[in-house]
Amino acid sequence: MNTIKNYLESMFANMPNTPEVLKAKNELWQMMEDKYTELINDGKTENEAVGTVISEFGNLEDLADILGLRGAFEQKAQTADNTPRRNITRDEAFEYIKDRTTNGLMVGVGVFLCITSVICPIILGTMSRHGGAIGVLGMAAMVAVAVVLFSLSGTKTRKWNFIGKMPCSLDYGTATEVSAEREKYRTSHAVRLTIGILLCALCWLPAAVMEEFIFGLPFIGDVITPTILFVTVGIGVFLIILTNKIMNSYDSLLGTNDRATVSGSYGMENEPVYINKTVDTIMSVYWPTITCIYLSYSFLTFNWFSTWIIWPIAGIIHHVLKKNLTK
Amino acid sequence: MIEISSDVIRGYNDTMILFILGDAPSYGYEISKKIKQLSKEKYLIKETTLYSAFTRMEKNGFIESFVSEDAEGNGKKRTYYRITEQGKQYYADKCEEWKLTKDVVENFIRDNGIY
Incomplete structure (x- = not known):
């Protein structure tokens, strides 16, 4: 059954995404499904049934006139060779998501280090007379690590730069799978994003509470509260960056198919x-x-x-x- | 075995579909199955041909489509087609046309194709 669905989808993949075309695809699918079911019920094997349905399907050019696509068919014949689409395989798609996730982790940790680096001079500054200078060194070190992480993260995704720059395409099966993964990740994304934003928005809260209740201890006010504040913001920003990078990798994969064609809606039917x-x-x-x-x-x-x-x-x-x- | 030429039969796909819809409303696969049966398995209509015929005839007002649940009661929604008055008229014309065509061509056919 999947073979038939894939066959039909690939036949329609480069057709314009119009209501007439989608209706035609649905109606044809209905007929093919009916025929397949009956063949199976008659005791045919899966292979025989699929073979019969596909061989008796006909030719999409029969539909050109009724769908108002006569022009599109001729145009396609002319331009098909000029703009080949880079096909992204299933393995590539999932490697891409993995690499983008690693990239998100590295950038996230880098930004976290940048934000929290100011803690060094704050903590060490209060400890001793020369602590301030050591603190600044510590801060510089943290920023340096962050810079290394940023540049490494770039090399991780460099080979994927073609996605989004040149026309690519995802086949029906892969797109459906990626879409299912995206759907699964959606809840985690919402939770991470919300927690991230919340941490940033409410970062002053622990500090304020502490000021209120443990007021008077200079160490708390000068060291602990700013430390908590920066760490809270750091974690918040880390979560936002990571989850957006992951979500974005799904979206850019699913967005590779030409939006004007039927394949452009693969995996995005409910969006x-x-x-x-x-x-x-x-x-x-x-x-x-x-x-x-x-x-x-x-x-x-x-x-x-x-x-x-x-x-x-x-x-x-x-x-x-x-x-x-x-x- | 000689296969039917799609160029010749094309003009009569409409006639076959309207013949079947004259009995009762029906849907894609059922119509293609009946065409196969009634032609004693000598003609097999392709899905794309059938769908383009539906769309064209609906546009011309010969048939109407409606969505209904499967008569077998498995809850499956299907697009059914029914013939219109205009379609009946068109069918009658096509029958006349075929008789004429047959009469004309018949005059040029030798028995068994032997001179």
Whole structure:
């Protein structure tokens, strides 16, 4: 059955992504599926059934006129050789995701080191008279490690630079698999992103609480609280960078297929398509933002019994925005 | 064995489909199966040919499509086609045309093709 589906998908892969074409693909799939089911029920083997269905399928050129694609077919014949698409294999796709994840880890740790490097002079500065100078050295060392990490991370993904620069394509099977992986990662992504943003937004909270309760101890105020603050921000930024890099690797893989063709929608059938890039970005951070507002506001006011109202309201607004801003 | 020439039969795919839809509304695979049966397995209509015929005839108003659940009751949604009044008229015309065509061509056919 999968063979037939793959066959049909590859036949339609380079057709324009129009309602007529999608309808034709669906109807043809219905007929092929019916025929396949009956052949199997008649006692044919899987191979025989697949062979029969594919050999009796016909020719897509039969559909050119009814789909208004006569021009497209002739054009395709002319340009097909001029712009070959680089095919990304299944192994390459998953290696790409792995490399981008490693890259995200390295950049994330690098940025974390940059942010937290200021802790060195803070801690060592209060310890002794010359501590300040050693602290600055420590800070420089941390930044240096970060720079090494940045440049290493670049070499890790250099070989993948062609993705996004030249036309590439993903076959139906791989795209479906990548899409399933992306779907699985989605929850982790949302959680990591929310925690990341939250840590950045509320980084001052532990410091403020400490100031309030353990007020008076100079060591706490001068050393511990700033340390906690920078580490909190560092972890937050690390999480945001890492999870965005991972999510981005799925998206750029799935985005390699030409959006104007049927294959452009592989793995993205359930994704809303927003009217422009800005709206798309805003909508992608919609729920994390709401979560942040909710938690920040609730923590500040301790009005937990009334702040939950933000959820139903946000839900309705999200629905309205999605309805109005999708293509 | 001589195979049927697709150029010749093309003009009569519509006639076959309308003949079947004259009995009852039907869907893609069922129609192709009936064509195979009624032609005593001598003609096999390709899926792409069938679908382009559906679309063309629907555009011309000869048939109408509607989505309905499978009659076998397995809950599967299918696109069914039914014939319209216009389609019946068109079918009658096509039958006349075929009779004429057959009469004309018949005059030029020798028994067993032997001079």
